[in-house]
Amino acid sequence: MSGGPTKLPGILESVLIPFLNILVALFVSGLVVLALGEDPFFALGLLIEGAFGYQEAIGYTFYYATNFIFTGLAVSVAFHAGHFNIGGEGQAMLGGLGLTLAVFWLGDTAPVLSVIVAIFGAALFGAGWAFIPAWLQAYRGSHVVITTIMFNFIASALLAYLLVGPLQRPGGQMPESSDFPEGVGLMQFHELMEAVGINFEQSPLNLSFLIALIAAASVWFMLARTRFGYEMRVTGQNSDAARFAGVSVPRVTVIALMMSGALAGMMGLNELLGEQLRLIGNFTLGYGFVGIAVAFMGRNHPLGIVLAAILFGILYQGGAELAFEMPNITRDLIVVIQGLVILFAGGMPYLFRRPVAALYSRFALKGER
Amino acid sequence: MHVAPAIETRDLCKRFGDVKANDNVSLVVEQGSVHGIVGENGAGKSTLLKMLFGFYQPNSGDLIVNGEHISFSSPSEAMAAGIAMVHQHFMLVEPFTVLENIILGAEGQGLLKHAEIDAKAKLKGLEQQFGFDIPLDEPVSHLSVGQRQRVEILKALFRGAETLILDEPTAVLTPQECDQLFELVRLLKSRGKTILFVTHKLHEIMAVTDTVTVIRAGKVIVRTDTSSTSPEALAEAMVGSKISRAVTRADTSKGTPRISVQNVSAVSDHGHRALQNVSFDLFDGEVLGVAGVAGNGQTELLEILTGLRRVSEGSVSLTGNVINSANVYTDPIALRRAGVAHVAEDRLKSGVVASMSARENAILGYQRDADFSRNGLMRLAAIDQAANDYFESQDVRPRNPDLPIASFSGGNQQKLVIAREIARSPQTLIIGQPTRGVDIGAVTKIHDQITELRNAGKALLVVSADLDELMAISDRIAVLCDGKLVGIVPISEADERTIGLMMAGSPAATVDNVEQSQ
Numbered sequence: 001m002s003g004g005p006t007k008l009p010g011i012l013e014s015v016l017i018p019f020l021n022i023l024v025a026l027f028v029s030g031l032v033v034l035a036l037g038e039d040p041f042f043a044l045g046l047l048i049e050g051a052f053g054y055q056e057a058i059g060y061t062f063y064y065a066t067n068f069i070f071t072g073l074a075v076s077v078a079f080h081a082g083h084f085n086i087g088g089e090g091q092a093m094l095g096g097l098g099l100t101l102a103v104f105w106l107g108d109t110a111p112v113l114s115v116i117v118a119i120f121g122a123a124l125f126g127a128g129w130a131f132i133p134a135w136l137q138a139y140r141g142s143h144v145v146i147t148t149i150m151f152n153f154i155a156s157a158l159l160a161y162l163l164v165g166p167l168q169r170p171g172g173q174m175p176e177s178s179d180f181p182e183g184v185g186l187m188q189f190h191e192l193m194e195a196v197g198i199n200f201e202q203s204p205l206n207l208s209f210l211i212a213l214i215a216a217a218s219v220w221f222m223l224a225r226t227r228f229g230y231e232m233r234v235t236g237q238n239s240d241a242a243r244f245a246g247v248s249v250p251r252v253t254v255i256a257l258m259m260s261g262a263l264a265g266m267m268g269l270n271e272l273l274g275e276q277l278r279l280i281g282n283f284t285l286g287y288g289f290v291g292i293a294v295a296f297m298g299r300n301h302p303l304g305i306v307l308a309a310i311l312f313g314i315l316y317q318g319g320a321e322l323a324f325e326m327p328n329i330t331r332d333l334i335v336v337i338q339g340l341v342i343l344f345a346g347g348m349p350y351l352f353r354r355p356v357a358a359l360y361s362r363f364a365l366k367g368e369r
Numbered sequence: 370m371h372v373a374p375a376i377e378t379r380d381l382c383k384r385f386g387d388v389k390a391n392d393n394v395s396l397v398v399e400q401g402s403v404h405g406i407v408g409e410n411g412a413g414k415s416t417l418l419k420m421l422f423g424f425y426q427p428n429s430g431d432l433i434v435n436g437e438h439i440s441f442s443s444p445s446e447a448m449a450a451g452i453a454m455v456h457q458h459f460m461l462v463e464p465f466t467v468l469e470n471i472i473l474g475a476e477g478q479g480l481l482k483h484a485e486i487d488a489k490a491k492l493k494g495l496e497q498q499f500g501f502d503i504p505l506d507e508p509v510s511h512l513s514v515g516q517r518q519r520v521e522i523l524k525a526l527f528r529g530a531e532t533l534i535l536d537e538p539t540a541v542l543t544p545q546e547c548d549q550l551f552e553l554v555r556l557l558k559s560r561g562k563t564i565l566f567v568t569h570k571l572h573e574i575m576a577v578t579d580t581v582t583v584i585r586a587g588k589v590i591v592r593t594d595t596s597s598t599s600p601e602a603l604a605e606a607m608v609g610s611k612i613s614r615a616v617t618r619a620d621t622s623k624g625t626p627r628i629s630v631q632n633v634s635a636v637s638d639h640g641h642r643a644l645q646n647v648s649f650d651l652f653d654g655e656v657l658g659v660a661g662v663a664g665n666g667q668t669e670l671l672e673i674l675t676g677l678r679r680v681s682e683g684s685v686s687l688t689g690n691v692i693n694s695a696n697v698y699t700d701p702i703a704l705r706r707a708g709v710a711h712v713a714e715d716r717l718k719s720g721v722v723a724s725m726s727a728r729e730n731a732i733l734g735y736q737r738d739a740d741f742s743r744n745g746l747m748r749l750a751a752i753d754q755a756a757n758d759y760f761e762s763q764d765v766r767p768r769n770p771d772l773p774i775a776s777f778s779g780g781n782q783q784k785l786v787i788a789r790e791i792a793r794s795p796q797t798l799i800i801g802q803p804t805r806g807v808d809i810g811a812v813t814k815i816h817d818q819i820t821e822l823r824n825a826g827k828a829l830l831v832v833s834a835d836l837d838e839l840m841a842i843s844d845r846i847a848v849l850c851d852g853k854l855v856g857i858v859p860i861s862e863a864d865e866r867t868i869g870l871m872m873a874g875s876p877a878a879t880v881d882n883v884e885q886s887q
Binding site for chain 1: 701713736
């Protein structure tokens with residue numbers, strides 16, 4: 001018999017174990033809060049209140065989650081093909097650039113068309129920025145982890161150059177572009193609700209949340225239902241078997257990493273086309289990197305990624321409120337808490353797998369003895 | 370005076386989930402004896418071994434070592450009790466020297482230099498006692514497979530092992546190396562060591578053991594003295610029913626070659642010439658066996674025939690059309706469509722994707738067939754149907770295509786692979802190691818199937834490290850040595866000695882005659 005790990009029912013594997021991880025992360029965070037002389041339960045209450053307590057908070061939570069869905073999906077698509085795309089940050093920046101160029105190119109004559117082209121512009125530039133590392137990996141064996149990290153720096157420098165140069169707002173001092181033409185932007189959630197007669201507080205939550213959900217569903221469909229998804233998973237799990245099956249491993253590598261780059265690039269929809277309505281330097285704010293934790297925590301499954309992204313949305317929004325309400329708990333401490341969640345849920349996802357598996361085989365299988 | 374057995378188990382049980390891997394296994398291994406354990410793959414041998422050297426803990430039952438009840442919570446505790454395991458896949462750090470490998474984890478002190486000096490002194494004694502001759506300062510990567518195995522054994526002795534567990538020790542050895550191993554086993558025994566010899570090859574049990582235990586489906590079926598049993602009786606105990614190895618073969622005529630290999634040379638992944646000026650024909654209605662010590666070009670031969678490697682010189686033709694030459698290359702999918710199926714020699718390396726379900730593995734290589742995908746979408750119902758058909762036709766167990774292929778035994782994995790490759794009734798089958806890691810019940814079935822395909826007029830090329838297997842199923846045996854084709858012998862004139870000599874590279878005089886007589 002092979003001594004492989006016990007197979008656990010899906011609910012234990014994908015719900016209970018991540019839940020335990022989050023619980024431990026919260027427990028350790030609580031200790032930190034306690035050490036600062038604050039009441040951890042009160043802090044937790046504030047955090048949840050801050051994330052869900054009122055409509056605007058909910059809007060912000062899902063607004064942040066939207067970014068994480070895109071970047072988390074980006075990491076997972078590359079991962080299914082056996083590659084670690086660390087370049088989500090840079091690809092998102094280029095996605096933002098592509099979107100901006102499309103918007104300024106088309107102007108305000110047909111806002112809906114501008115938005116549609118901008119969405120494609122974001123995906124295309126993100127994919128294009130991933131293409132070079134992908135090609136180097138596939139045909140020259142340059143490790144994609146190294147090249148994508150380097151491409152993050154290049155993207156950052158490129159954006160900085162453009163935003164203090166050709167793309168800078170005329171007469172402006174900040175590294176940012178002019179505002180997008182009037183009417184070019186994604187519909188806000190509160191506008192949407194208004195249209196169906198529901199009053200919802202204003203928040204940056206916008207249509208890109210829906211686009212993110214569609215992207216998640218598409219990724220799932222691609223992986224589980226399409227031939228390319230099958231060949232991609234085979235390549236990711238065992239490239240020798242992929243060659244045996246007649247799959248061109250370099251081709252799959254390039255396509256998968258470009259898909260990954262396109263998803264990362266679409267993060268700009270939410271930030272720029274949904275909220276800022278102009279291109280600003282460093283709008284990515286590390287969301288591309290958090291996407292790695294989101295993908296790990298979501299077990300690289302699109303549904304898991306959506307859930308993990310919402311959790312990180314809660315931490316971002318609730319954390320901001322917490323820092324505001326409790327002066328002892330600074331913005332930095334919120335980063336510590338986020339770090340702990342990443343550590344336990346993303347970095348050590350199997351911490352509790354063994355004990356859970358042991359308990360499971362002890363109790364659940366007892367009846368069959 | 371009665372000496373307590375080196376290892377005794379009483380009613381040892383181990384379960385994984387709902388599978389009983391070991392069910393009340395009782396075993397007695399006397400001091401200073403060679404005890405064989407035989408069983409099919411998946412019979413529970415590995416589980417038992419892993420409990421004996423502390424890798425698994427039994428759910429119930431007793432483990433008694435040298436008369437003392439004991440329970441190991443880790444392999445190091447088993448080692449401390451004098452039990453060592455020589456794994457089927459060696460646990461050596463290849464770039465390290467032999468000496469570094471031997472002292473690894475047993476350095477004993479902070480400074481490596483002192484540890485090496487002490488170790489050398491101790492090893493000298495061991496080498497004299499057991500007749501080892503291994504270059505201690507050579508990197509392991511430079512050693513032959515047989516030598517590496519000796520390093521493993523020496524490593525165990527260095528750590529003071531009194532009982533050695535050898536897990537499928539001959540799986541990777543040439544016939545000559547096997548003989549050397551058997552000699553070493555006898556020598557170890559004469560020096561008072563106890564050996565537990567685990568295998569599924571019955572002639573090895575007969576050759577080297579004193580007593581033998583047969584395990585089937587996690588239970589001990591027979592425990593007997595080797596001298597009072599026979600291979601047939603052991604095989605029957607292993608499989609549970611009478612099996613016949615005699616293969617009936619029909620006479621088939623040759624005609625034009627199905628595959629013609631002309632003056633082919635090919636370069637390996639490491640950049641050296643793996644095949645040199647190889648020429649042969651493969652005809653319909655025959656099994657062409659390819660023998661050779663592992664690493665003499667067999668892998669590359671399989672690859673150039675199946676679209677996985679381009680030839681650097683010469684050509685491969687399928688029914689007269691060139692499929693592989695310096696200018697022509699046909700990919701594996703096109704070759705499968707042209708009726709060339711491929712059973713990969715290393716199943717887990719390239720024939721299946723271990724972590725994927727059996728169902729998804731059932732279409733690997735055929736995923737672009739219209740049956741299984743259309744307009745880029747997978748046809749899940751058809752795939753499910755195919756997987757179920759394969760499970761049914763080859764009796765793959767357990768009958769659950771949802772399980773990852775890795776959780777099936779080697780034999781069941783191979784059955785699924787073969788079902789997959791013959792499902793399209795290919796005219797040509799290129800088969801690597803048809804029964805590697807496959808239990809004896811499945812071996813017979815696979816051999817019968819190969820013969821059936823041959824009798825149906827298919828052309829089959831079989832590469833195998835198991836000479837007995839080639840002798841049993843082939844019509845002709847080709848021998849590769851150092852990338853060159855030493856010769857091709859019709860089965861009527863093949864015997865183990867001739868083939869063995871050819872494997873060592875000597876084109877015996879008889880072989881030349883054979884070539885001309887074709």
